[in-house]
Amino acid sequence: MPIDLDAPLSWKNADRDELLLLQCLQGNILKGHGRDFTANLFFRFDPARTRESRRLLRDLAYHHLTNAYRQLLDAEVFKRTGQGGGPFVHLALSKTGYDAIGRSADAPGDPEFQAGMKAPASIVALSDPPVTAWQPKFREDLHGVVLVAHETPARTGALALQVRELIEEAGGEVVFVQHGAAVRNTAGEGIEHFGYVDGRSQPLLLAEDIAEERESAGTDRWDPAFPLKAALVKDPGTVDAISFGSYFVFRKLEQHVRAFKTREQKIADKLKLKGDDRELAGAMIVGRFEDGTPVTMSKVARGEKPPNDFDYDSDPGIRCPFHGHIRKTNPRGSGGAPGGEEGERTHIMPRRGILYEDARREVHPDELPETDSTSEFLSEVAPKLPKDGVGLLFMAYNQSIAGQFKFTQETWANNAGFPLQPPGPHGIDPVIGQGVNGAGQQKLPKVWDDDSAGMEDDVGFAGFVTMKGGEYFFSPSLTFLLNL
Known part of the structure; x- marks a missing residue:
């Protein structure tokens, strides 16, 4: 058989x-x-x-x-x-x-x-x-x-x-x-x-x-x-x-941690986020809170096993933005391309990555202190973060390199015009996107899940991951x- x-x-x-x-x-x-x-x-x-x-x-x-x-x-x-x-x-x-x-x-x-x-x-x-x-x-x-x-x-x-x-x-x-x-x-x-x-x-x-x-x-x-x-x-x-x-x-993939986390703080300032709500800035950029809670499902981190049973059907970019990392790399039927969700699923690949530290990281991410402002972050947290020398060994198994890995990177992550609906540009993937990130293309909701509050476009986020080979x-x- x-x-x-x-x-x-x-x-x-x-x-x-x-x-x-x-x-x-x-x-x-x-x-x-x-x-x-x-x-x-x-x-x-x-x-x-x-x-x-x-x-x-x-x-x-x-x-x-x-x-x-x-x-x-x-x-x-x-x-x-x-x-x-x-x-x-x-x-x-x-x-x-x-x-x-x-x-x-x-x-x-x-x-x-x-x-x-x-x-x-x-x-x-x-x-x-x-x-x-x-x-x-x-x-x-x-x-x-x-x-x-x-x-x-x-x-x-x-x-x-x-x-x-x-x-x-x-x-x-x-x-x-x-x-x-x-x-x-x-x-x-x-x-x-x-x-x-x-x-x-x-x-x-x-x-x-x-x-x-x-x-x-x-x-x-x-x-x-x-x-x-x-x-x-x-x-x-x-x-x-x-x-x-x-x-x-x-x-x-080398991760420039200090620069990434500093930019998160500056965007939290731009969105006027205070206290625990400041984590929302990074959550909208990545698409999940640090604990894995999808930002399209919640305004706050839930502190539980990260949910995965969700889609973007009821989220027109006002909870998880269209350029959010996990939305770019797995649009879950929201990409607007011919073939819909079934077509998108053909590009998904099993990933088997693991972290590396060519330069020893001194402080575990969970041990970093919480801060209430960018200035406090720069004095209390930033010096504890690596500038470079650490990152991800991205590994993935494919049936077709062009149809899976290359498509995901080129047509989704690097493409400012993806998703196709609504028409963009929406900017490149803020985490793994490579290429030109046009000014004002990436937009974040000024208020989570409130369409009437409008969008903030001075939130450009790119260039914090470098491909080393x-x-x-x-x-x-x-x-x-x-x-x-």
């Missing part, structure tokens, strides 16, 4: 072919691996030693890479006992990586993957910085990346060293290692460096996760259920019907790797 890619998968009720799919598929694609500490080893093969390089990939697949089924079993044990899942390892190859092992014919055919993220056309389309401005190691030719993860920094470091030695024994070179570590708020929710809950609204590809979301949070206004084809691609290096992979997008990879099936 063929695999149904047009629906989610119930792994606990998997038939024979679905079980084989899970055992041949690498973990982290259908569901995040769940570890709080990671190391990403970016490496190059020696093209003159293809035999050793292929043996390396076979050995990694046999002894180290975590398949999707194993990951899900480990997650169940964690739920029941609190016992960690142990080591996790995932591998992805770039187009030049396939070339270096002599398997160019087996490389996936997505044009964006074939060209790579450094291609001039990609730079222009995404409004990315020129490659000369990228972090130096990202400017180099990267053949692949191995993501290793564990429960503690020490265990993650030891696992990374083990993988590094295997790569070097095969004649390869680890170009650099990028570490990541989750940061959580007091409620245990993962947050990003600006202080906001991150990753709450994920497309769910497993029936068990969908049922849990439906039971705990509701799915009447937003359906988080997505088909397997939102992430899976038939592995072109295999001939069977159960071996799949996924396009893996990696981007290092990245690459397009493909996460092949274990079947392909084991048969090299």
